[in-house]
Amino acid sequence: MSPTGRQKALQRHGLTETPEGLDVTWQGFQRAAKRALELRDAGSEEAARMVALSPDHPLxxxxxxxxxxxAFTNEMSDTGF
Incomplete structure (x- = not known):
């Protein structure tokens, strides 16, 4: 995958690169919240605990x-990056 493709994948997943690593954007948070609800409905206790926290809670x-x-890592693995 090209650097441009990697950047687009980061944007798709709502991630930005910082000097400390990857950080989640508001768009990424919203996507993750939807995924957490799916995980909770599938029986994930961890997801249930996280969804129960207020949206502004750091955890x-x-x-x-x-x-x-x-999700980003899985996409990178699937493309052979």
Missing amino acids: RWEYARCIQIE
Whole structure:
């Protein structure tokens, strides 16, 4: 995958690169919240705990960041990057 393709994938997943690593954007948080609801409905206790937190809770944002990083990493693996 080209650097441009990688950047587009980051944007698709709502992630930005910072000097400390990847961070989640508001769009990424919203996508992750939807995924967390799906995981909760599938029986994930961790997702249920995270969804129960207020949207401004730092742990909920960290969980969202992790969900989006996992999705991004899976896409990169699928493309052989």
